[in-house]
Amino acid sequence: MPLSAIKTVATAQNGVGAFILPCKRITLSYCDWAGSSRGMNAYLKNQLGAFAKRNPQIEIQVYKKAKHHPVMTADYLNGHRKSINVKNMTPEGVKEKIELLRNASPEEDKRVPNKPVTSINESVRGIWSPFHGAKIKI
């Protein structure tokens, strides 16, 4: 065979065609006795319904964990998980944190490298070459 093909797999570009939110599940735990869950309990009662309605693509689980601080955990499509302890927070603070988890990137926090950005797409203008074009004489 004069020509063979190299097998690869097409890579995802989330948002180019369809966009899928990386956050797939949020688990909220509360305690109905201890005071540190007061804000969480108020959030669950009054605001969680609206959040769930706005985000049908997120699976929401709520469970009681007595004598523990309230915790919210988000699971992402790539298998990563992020948790936030929301003890003693106001309902507004809890809301802020749940939005934070919803919008978060699933990747771990890391330093933005001090490197130029590269693209997988071909340059429209082409790459400059020293061997082409007008010759410069010094």
Next chain:
Amino acid sequence: MKRIRIPSCATPSLAPRAARRPLCPYATALQRSIAPHNHRIQARFQTTTAVENFGGEQIEIEALAEQTPNAPAAPRQSQIHGSIRPEELPSPHPSEAVRSVKLSALRARLSLPPRFPLQTLARTLVHPSADPDPNFNNASMSMLGANLLGYYTTEYLLCNYPRLPISVIFAAQNAYVGPRALAIIAREWGIEAAAEPGGEVDPGLLQFKRLKPGEGVPAILARQVPWKWNTTNTHRIVATDEFGSDNAPPSPHSLATTPVPMEEAAQSFVRALVGSLHLHLGAPLVKRFFKAHFLSRHLDISTMFNFRTPTRDLSRLCAREGFESPVARLISETGRLSRHPVFVVGVYSGKDKLGEGAGSSLDEARVRAAAAALKAWYLYRPVDVTLPSSMEGELDTSKWKPNMVDCGEVIV
């Protein structure tokens, strides 16, 4: 480019009866214990067609359930009239689907309209290895979906790149909708697998029988040595799958009760989802779904060529097309006597430059230039493309423009 799979028409286990409504052997038993809260959804059960709700369906189900001689496995038959615990079912009951949070989240995540029933979505997640009953697993829908995916990908590739060599078409097809690609897509959609399939499991989990640790791939899935060694391209096009494998893949129905790897189950889910979308929502939506989730993925076809003798191929190509025979000329160079020389060589046919390449030796640059020229030929894209599927059901044929058909790759 090809063919409806033959097993889809010939499998004996497929479609044994043509009843007015699909039968659920558990229906009678479960209707006594589970209170349905929506009659319309209940009437649909696992079917892929929307069915009207008739009065007196309860009686009809009972009557039909008794007449069904070839209904599934032994536990199902013996338990029809008793009360069934969900653990005794091989896969979750369809009525559980509307209560599954995972399923409705998945439907919203894929932006599917609410008229796509959750019961069908639940059925696409049941691999034949979990539930051998073809009325409850995704085997038939995954066959349909595999053919649709193959059709839409091939027509996209053939119309947009009419000169691609057949091996590159196969590889590109494999990159877009091959088994590995589909398994990755399922993971990116957030599909999770159940540890063990069963009636009590959440229907939003992928259900399949897992391989035991240390167990190899089952014999039916292991691609065997072809029965003759000189497998030709014609054989690959006509007799096997759409990815140019040497032998055909096993029919989904034949995988019943065989433990399978997760990749196999995940790919069957994606195919079955496409098949069921076609049945419920029609071809236009499937085409949009395909474009959004499959064609939008990034694939650089120019990196998939592996030439062995590009210079010889190019001279054959020029001879075939009636161009002057290609000549390589040095365009520029630097550092010939240094440690890092760079030569820029162009391949010319008469006065036309066919391709150009840079290399650290004259020979390398010449070979790169020939490969660039061949890629420029093979990767030609026509400006106006009308996909055949875009004209399905159209009465006005004036929009149709015939596509370019090339005479094929160079034969050396």
